[in-house]
Amino acid sequence: MLRKVIPVLVVCSLLVLLIVPGCGGEEGNVIKIGVIGPMQYVQGEHHWYGATMAAEEINDAGGIDVDGEMYTIELIKADSNEMTSPTDAAAAMEKLITVDGAQFVVGGFRTESVFPMIEVAMDEETIFLGCGAATESLCQLAVDDYDRYKYWFRVTPFNSTKLVSNSLMTLGMAGAIMQQGLGLEGPMTVAILAEQAEWADGMVAAYQAYVPAMLGMEVVGTWRPSATATDLNAELTAIEDSGAHLILTILSGPVGIPYARQLGELEIPCASVGINVEAQKDGFWDATEGHGNYETTLNTYAEGVALTSKTVAFIEEFQDRYDQTPTYNAGTYDAIYLLKEVIESTGTMDTDTLITALEEIDYVGAGARIVFMGTDTTTPHDVTYGPGYSTGLATQWQDGEMKAVWPNLGVGEWEGVTYEGVVMWQIPDRVIAYYTQD
Amino acid sequence: MVEGIIIQGLIKGGTYALLAVGFSLIFGVARMINLSHTCFYMLAAYGIYAFAKMLGMPLIAAAVLSLLATTIIGILTYRLFIDRVREHHVTVMLITLALAMVFQEWMIISFTSEPLGAPSFISGYWEIIGVKVSYQHLLTFGVALAVLICVWALLSKTRLGVAIRATAQDSEIANLMGINVRRILLVTMGMAAVLAAVAGIVVAPTLTLEPRMWTSPLVMIMAIVVLGGLGSVKGSFIGAFIIGFVEVLVVFLMPGGAFLKGAFALLVMVIILLVRPEGLFGIAFEEERL
Numbered sequence: 001m002l003r004k005v006i007p008v009l010v011v012c013s014l015l016v017l018l019i020v021p022g023c024g025g026e027e028g029n030v031i032k033i034g035v036i037g038p039m040q041y042v043q044g045e046h047h048w049y050g051a052t053m054a055a056e057e058i059n060d061a062g063g064i065d066v067d068g069e070m071y072t073i074e075l076i077k078a079d080s081n082e083m084t085s086p087t088d089a090a091a092a093m094e095k096l097i098t099v100d101g102a103q104f105v106v107g108g109f110r111t112e113s114v115f116p117m118i119e120v121a122m123d124e125e126t127i128f129l130g131c132g133a134a135t136e137s138l139c140q141l142a143v144d145d146y147d148r149y150k151y152w153f154r155v156t157p158f159n160s161t162k163l164v165s166n167s168l169m170t171l172g173m174a175g176a177i178m179q180q181g182l183g184l185e186g187p188m189t190v191a192i193l194a195e196q197a198e199w200a201d202g203m204v205a206a207y208q209a210y211v212p213a214m215l216g217m218e219v220v221g222t223w224r225p226s227a228t229a230t231d232l233n234a235e236l237t238a239i240e241d242s243g244a245h246l247i248l249t250i251l252s253g254p255v256g257i258p259y260a261r262q263l264g265e266l267e268i269p270c271a272s273v274g275i276n277v278e279a280q281k282d283g284f285w286d287a288t289e290g291h292g293n294y295e296t297t298l299n300t301y302a303e304g305v306a307l308t309s310k311t312v313a314f315i316e317e318f319q320d321r322y323d324q325t326p327t328y329n330a331g332t333y334d335a336i337y338l339l340k341e342v343i344e345s346t347g348t349m350d351t352d353t354l355i356t357a358l359e360e361i362d363y364v365g366a367g368a369r370i371v372f373m374g375t376d377t378t379t380p381h382d383v384t385y386g387p388g389y390s391t392g393l394a395t396q397w398q399d400g401e402m403k404a405v406w407p408n409l410g411v412g413e414w415e416g417v418t419y420e421g422v423v424m425w426q427i428p429d430r431v432i433a434y435y436t437q438d
Numbered sequence: 439m440v441e442g443i444i445i446q447g448l449i450k451g452g453t454y455a456l457l458a459v460g461f462s463l464i465f466g467v468a469r470m471i472n473l474s475h476t477c478f479y480m481l482a483a484y485g486i487y488a489f490a491k492m493l494g495m496p497l498i499a500a501a502v503l504s505l506l507a508t509t510i511i512g513i514l515t516y517r518l519f520i521d522r523v524r525e526h527h528v529t530v531m532l533i534t535l536a537l538a539m540v541f542q543e544w545m546i547i548s549f550t551s552e553p554l555g556a557p558s559f560i561s562g563y564w565e566i567i568g569v570k571v572s573y574q575h576l577l578t579f580g581v582a583l584a585v586l587i588c589v590w591a592l593l594s595k596t597r598l599g600v601a602i603r604a605t606a607q608d609s610e611i612a613n614l615m616g617i618n619v620r621r622i623l624l625v626t627m628g629m630a631a632v633l634a635a636v637a638g639i640v641v642a643p644t645l646t647l648e649p650r651m652w653t654s655p656l657v658m659i660m661a662i663v664v665l666g667g668l669g670s671v672k673g674s675f676i677g678a679f680i681i682g683f684v685e686v687l688v689v690f691l692m693p694g695g696a697f698l699k700g701a702f703a704l705l706v707m708v709i710i711l712l713v714r715p716e717g718l719f720g721i722a723f724e725e726e727r728l
Contacts, residue, residue: 038551040546040550040551040552041550041551041552042552083551084650196697221694222693222694223689223693223696224694224695224696225696226696226697228648228650229696229697230645231644231645233449233571233575234442234446234686234690235689235693237445237569237570237690238442238693241442254553254648257553257646258644258646261555262572262644265558265561265572265574266563266570266572267570268570278553283554286491286555287553287554288555289555289557289643
């Protein structure tokens with residue numbers, strides 16, 4: 001008897017196990033949004049924090065109104081492990097959409113990993129709002145095959161070409177302040193220090209051409225360390241030998257910390273401007289033991305600086321919740337609100353309708369006024385850059401505080417764009433000491 | 439530029455030598471390829487960060503505690519996981535690789551993947567023939583030389599050293615001569631862990647701590663050890679400086695390809711091995727070992 005009962009019990013148990021998760025009780029009206037990023041790093045952490053803040057605010061206010069019916073947001077966290085493995089990133093995206101059932105995805109950081117993530121999202125015809133990778137070509141995919149790549153939009157940052165523009169303007173400002181302040185004559189000299197990564201390749205070529213052509217400065221050399229290099233002593237010694245006044249950085253990896261630390265500790269007489277993602281984080285000061293003073297980087301947020309009417313409140317709330325200043329990856333906050341806007345304005349969750357709505361949206365977010373580039377441009381669905389749209393900032397570490405220093409009026413002015421709270425860029429003490437010594 | 443190459447090459451070589459000699463010692467004595475060797479370097483580096491920065495202990499005390507903790511972990515690792523399979527070389531490699539991954543994940547869970555900075559023992563720099571070298575780098579170089587001299591003295595001037603060398607030459611004969619081979623292997627493993635930990639402690643302030651920091655030096659020290667001749671401590675020492683100088687030369691002479699410095703160093707290793715397959719100081723006879 002028992003022999004007959006046991007198999008029946010086993011089969012019944014298996015059936016229950018299979019059926020119960022499918023039932024899951026009454027889920028209610030839920031919109032599932034996947035948040036994908038390198039969750040073991042600040043970048044991914046801020047993807048999650050930004051999205052969580054937006055989702056909680058929206059849910060607390062009643063949720064998203066879809067044609068008269070209220071839906072709440074359910075976020076699904078996916079660790080892409082993209083810093084080390086683009087394959088892992090693609091697999092995480094696949095699981096997020098096909099297993100976890102994400103209807104929309106926000107996040108992504110490294111270009112090398114965002115490319116395969118996009119391919120998966122496009123296969124699944126799922127809207128993917130990028131909040132991390134800057135490479136221009138990510139938005140050029142839709143030029144050749146709009147029907148396949150129309151689901152991809154970049155919310156932040158603006159693309160690498162525009163990052164070049166901002167870097168050049170910041171470099172111009174720093175060069176002019178140094179020339180005026182230190183009485184330097186002749187052309188300023190620049191060393192380019194760019195990590196070996198796909199997103200940096202185009203920028204290096206642009207700098208090599210435009211630094212002399214647009215700013216009248218001389219490029220004395222280009223150094224390309226690994227994005228994960230832990231010691232830049234040799235590079236910095238060679239840069240000092242080159243006689244550079246300024247170092248123009250393109251660094252998104254952990255190399256940004258030893259670079260800034262050794263630059264300060266060895267008192268290399270060069271000012272550093274450009275992109276150093278590590279310098280956008282609050283932990284930078286501690287990680288460099290204070291030697292990262294004067295490090296200047298393009299940035300999105302700075303405490304007390306209102307890029308839009310929503311910025312200050314967003315930063316304050318973020319700091320209250322997480323005790324950190326948001327990095328640009330927290331732009332997932334704006335991405336979630338964008339989805340809310342288009343879903344509510346169209347009253348549907350039909351993907352094609354939402355894509356059309358996103359293409360037409362004009363939304364003031366916490367980081368910028370967001371308008372996507374048209375399908376007739378070279379970078380469709382890229383966030384629009386320029387005065388009145390997304391401009392970004394440059395911040396400089398000044399005695400332990402991250403201060404916004406650009407766009408500023410006066411030296412390095414950009415069509416009159418500036419924001420309250422922006423202060424003057426400072427020449428590093430080590431540079432002053434070097435050029436004013438007898 | 440030449441001064442820069444010389445100074446930076448010496449500094450880089452000194453750091454590599456500290457790591458490579460321990461790895462070589464283990465191979466020379468136990469014929470084991472311990473792929474978790476650079477994890478002890480990582481553990482010590484994180485240890486000093488945890489004790490000094492998180493717990494606020496004085497730096498010297500943090501260094502001593504970190505060294506002790508890492509050495510104990512090294513010895514336990516050997517006793518619990520390696521000792522019983524040490525005759526099976528491939529198994530040892532696989533187990534130590536798995537252990538390395540465990541240590542890595544342990545660091546990720548404990549400290550996240552965020553790059554961190556450990557405090558310097560001494561801040562500032564010294565200008566040597568026009569080249570700026572941080573005091574911490576000089577300390578690293580000095581410690582590397584001092585430790586390597588101590589290792590040489592221990593191996594050549596003490597009874598323990600004689601026992602280690604005897605075990606390296608032939609463990610069975612050494613056993614027959616009354617040497618406790620198992621204990622010698624344990625001591626050697628402890629010494630290797632100490633060498634890696636010392637490297638981690640003195641080098642940590644000069645670089646970024648992150649949970650994958652063990653991988654890159656592992657590749658380089660394997661190249662160094664093969665280049666110098668497997669099991670030859672002297673070969674590892676010289677190989678470390680060759681690889682260090684190649685890396686620095688690439689940065690100075692080919693700045694746009696600085697990220698290729700590791701690849702060039704490995705290329706030099708391949709070229710030397712093609713000319714001298716046993717490495718620079720390869721073992722032709724077992725009695726030459728160490």
